[in-house]
Amino acid sequence: MEKFTTLSGVAAPLMRANIDTDVIIRIERLTGTQRAEMGAYAFEALRYRADGSENPDFVLNQEPFRGAPILLAGANFGCGSSREGAVWALMGAGVRCVVAESFGDIFFNNCFQNGLLPVRLPAADVQRLAEQCAGGNARLTVDLARRRVVSPRGEEMPFAIEAMRRDALLEGLDDLGLTLKHTAAIEAFQAHDRQARPWVWQPG
Amino acid sequence: MPVQTSSDKLALFDKIWNSHVVADLGDDWVLLHIDRHLLHDLSGARALEEIAQRGLTVRNPELAFATPDHAVSSAPGRNEATFAPGADLLRGLRRRSAETGIRFFDLGEDGQGIVHVMAPELGIVLPGTVLICGDSHTCTNGGVGALAFGVGSSELVHALATQTLRQRRPKRMRVRFEGTPGQGVGPKDLILHLIGRIGAAAGTGHAVEYAGSAIRALPIEGRLTICNLSIELGAKMGMVAPDDTTFEYLAGRRFAPSGAAFDCAVAAWRELPTDADAVFDREEVVDAADVSPTITWGTSPEQAIPIDAAIPDPDSAPDLVRREAWRNALDYMGLEPGRPIAGTPVDWVFIGSCTNSRLSDLREAAAMARGRHVASGVTAWVVPGSERVKRAAEAEGLDRVFTEAGFAWREPGCSMCVAANGERVPPGQRAVSTSNRNFVGRQGPGARTHLASPVMAVAAAVAGAIADVRRL
Numbered sequence: 221m222e223k224f225t226t227l228s229g230v231a232a233p234l235m236r237a238n239i240d241t242d243v244i245i246r247i248e249r250l251t252g253t254q255r256a257e258m259g260a261y262a263f264e265a266l267r268y269r270a271d272g273s274e275n276p277d278f279v280l281n282q283e284p285f286r287g288a289p290i291l292l293a294g295a296n297f298g299c300g301s302s303r304e305g306a307v308w309a310l311m312g313a314g315v316r317c318v319v320a321e322s323f324g325d326i327f328f329n330n331c332f333q334n335g336l337l338p339v340r341l342p343a344a345d346v347q348r349l350a351e352q353c354a355g356g357n358a359r360l361t362v363d364l365a366r367r368r369v370v371s372p373r374g375e376e377m378p379f380a381i382e383a384m385r386r387d388a389l390l391e392g393l394d395d396l397g398l399t400l401k402h403t404a405a406i407e408a409f410q411a412h413d414r415q416a417r418p419w420v421w422q423p424g
Numbered sequence: 425m426p427v428q429t430s431s432d433k434l435a436l437f438d439k440i441w442n443s444h445v446v447a448d449l450g451d452d453w454v455l456l457h458i459d460r461h462l463l464h465d466l467s468g469a470r471a472l473e474e475i476a477q478r479g480l481t482v483r484n485p486e487l488a489f490a491t492p493d494h495a496v497s498s499a500p501g502r503n504e505a506t507f508a509p510g511a512d513l514l515r516g517l518r519r520r521s522a523e524t525g526i527r528f529f530d531l532g533e534d535g536q537g538i539v540h541v542m543a544p545e546l547g548i549v550l551p552g553t554v555l556i557c558g559d560s561h562t563c564t565n566g567g568v569g570a571l572a573f574g575v576g577s578s579e580l581v582h583a584l585a586t587q588t589l590r591q592r593r594p595k596r597m598r599v600r601f602e603g604t605p606g607q608g609v610g611p612k613d614l615i616l617h618l619i620g621r622i623g624a625a626a627g628t629g630h631a632v633e634y635a636g637s638a639i640r641a642l643p644i645e646g647r648l649t650i651c652n653l654s655i656e657l658g659a660k661m662g663m664v665a666p667d668d669t670t671f672e673y674l675a676g677r678r679f680a681p682s683g684a685a686f687d688c689a690v691a692a693w694r695e696l697p698t699d700a701d702a703v704f705d706r707e708e709v710v711d712a713a714d715v716s717p718t719i720t721w722g723t724s725p726e727q728a729i730p731i732d733a734a735i736p737d738p739d740s741a742p743d744l745v746r747r748e749a750w751r752n753a754l755d756y757m758g759l760e761p762g763r764p765i766a767g768t769p770v771d772w773v774f775i776g777s778c779t780n781s782r783l784s785d786l787r788e789a790a791a792m793a794r795g796r797h798v799a800s801g802v803t804a805w806v807v808p809g810s811e812r813v814k815r816a817a818e819a820e821g822l823d824r825v826f827t828e829a830g831f832a833w834r835e836p837g838c839s840m841c842v843a844a845n846g847e848r849v850p851p852g853q854r855a856v857s858t859s860n861r862n863f864v865g866r867q868g869p870g871a872r873t874h875l876a877s878p879v880m881a882v883a884a885a886v887a888g889a890i891a892d893v894r895r896l
């Protein structure tokens with residue numbers, strides 16, 4: 221997993237609510253496309269018009285937002301399907317951080333598995349950031365160690381993140397490696413459970 | 425801070441969660457034991473591939489079950505090659521399942537079908553178990569009293585390799601549906617009504633329990649429909665406490681315990697329901713008698729209205745964000761505010777998906793379709809949720825009722841719910857679908873989806889327009 225420490229860069233305001241993972245990456249792209257190539261298809265339905273040309277109204281097609289590493293989004297970003305391809309597509313398109321009032325639960329988890337930082341801020345703060353970024357100077361700083369977003373005007377906005385998740389991101393740690401250290405506990409649990417709930421262990 | 429339930433008053437959720445903690449990781453995080461995995465052709469094939477590439481092993485293959493559903497054709501007489509892009513996924517899932525010792529249900533076999541349809545019908549998911557799948561509608565399986573939730577690819581690999589997941593304890597929410605629903609109102613209407621009222625993000629961060637007299641009165645298939653749309657409420661887990669209805673449903677199913685083991689399991693399952701006085705972080709109550717047949721008008725499941733209502737006007741939206749969202753939705757859907765939703769002409773009708781493709785759904789739809797005919801210009805499909813549903817429906821003659829009424833009767837799978845198999849609603853065309861998502865492009869680029877119940881879908885097919893099933 222990629223580490224995440226501090227990120228400074230352009231933030232693109234995409235302030236619709238309920239942007240779902242079907243919109244972030246279409247399902248067909250999950251069958252034929254390699255993970256590394258999914259960035260080209262991020263937000264396909266919004267990014268292109270029916271004739272395949274770029275939609276100039278879409279924020280990521282506009283300067284200076286093209287390739288922005290930070291997205292400012294409306295509430296419930298990443299709701300819907302569990303497809304981790306949504307995170308791969310965002311990362312492939314250069315996004316490393318999404319700031320929103322709230323996120324879809326499964327998407328939120330998937331972000332941490334890949335080193336994309338989802339930041340929850342109050343709606344009013346996200347709105348203020350979006351207004352400041354829409355105005356031209358669109359650079360934000362996201363400081364994970366200090367749990368702060370610094371706005372273009374220098375305003376510091378603290379955000380919450382559990383220590384465990386923060387540390388894993390700061391160090392790029394893989395969950396699987398950590399869990400394998402608990403193998404003895406897993407074995408003990410299973411041995412006990414086979415006695416306690418035998419019906420779980422003999423399907424069919 | 426979430427309100428803590430006092431330790432002796434536990435909710436169904438707490439009882440299942442607490443009994444699956446392998447290790448406490450601090451900060452409300454635990455290592456949670458996983459009792460069942462479902463694998464499908466999109467997420468499962470990829471996860472098993474990654475397990476092999478990383479040199480990992482599947483820790484408990486006997487607890488995993490695989491079947492293709494997303495990327496298979498639903499065309500009558502299909503085989504794995506009918507939808508060529510899905511064939512590799514299907515073959516990959518079949519091969520990796522065989523290599524790792526995972527049970528695989530192939531096309532045409534009892535057990536094949538949409539994972540969330542086949543798991544309850546085969547008794548794979550049981551009360552009190554923790555079940556996962558790389559699919560957000562895994563919450564469906566909570567209808568039998570399980571803790572079931574969708575995960576992404578990384579978590580799926582983690583769970584296959586360790587039979588555990590790192591999870592943070594969610595908050596708890598209870599929704600009580602009380603009373604008796606009126607004519608033409610079924611489980612789909614109840615849950616769409618709830619999402620319309622409290623919003624598509626209301627359940628975020630929560631495990632939701634559905635309770636109340638209207639839920640107790642529902643057969644298991646209706647409870648599965650309710651739980652299916654938990655993720656549309658923002659909650660990755662939804663559940664209904666097991667009761668006699670649940671035990672009767674599970675008795676004799678292929679992978680459920682039998683004989684003395686079943687009795688022993690039932691005794692344990694009877695301990696699962698939420699204790700009286702257990703405290704939830706959020707409670708909602710819906711009077712079922714207040715719910716009308718419900719349909720969505722926009723591109724989020726929260727954009728749901730009674731069938732006799734008018735299409736909302738963005739100028740009357742409660743806030744600026746929603747005003748903008750409503751405008752975008754109306755624009756995409758090609759609808760005018762202020763007009764009645766009923767009477768809007770439709771091009772397609774899709775009866776299927778893990779929401780509404782079980783035998784009871786097809787029986788209700790067939791009862792409505794019998795002696796009627798699909799309007800000219802409308803293409804109407806019925807896609808059974810599983811091979812078992814298909815066979816049972818055919819044994820009752822439901823397939824003939826549908827075909828005589830002008831519906832196409834197809835092979836089991838996800839089909840047009842997500843269009844991963846190339847079966848799409850054409851751009852700009854309007855569909856009434858019994859599925860769960862009306863997102864932009866969900867049923868194909870430019871497709872316009874209205875979510876409704878199976879009987880409302882039949883009403884639309886017959887009328888050639890969105891119609892009130894009570895007036896048919």
Ligand code: SF4
Pocket residue numbers: 493494538539540559561777778779837838841842859860
């Ligand atoms: S039927 Fe639709 S919602 Fe259900 S699993 Fe298949 S694609 Fe997902």
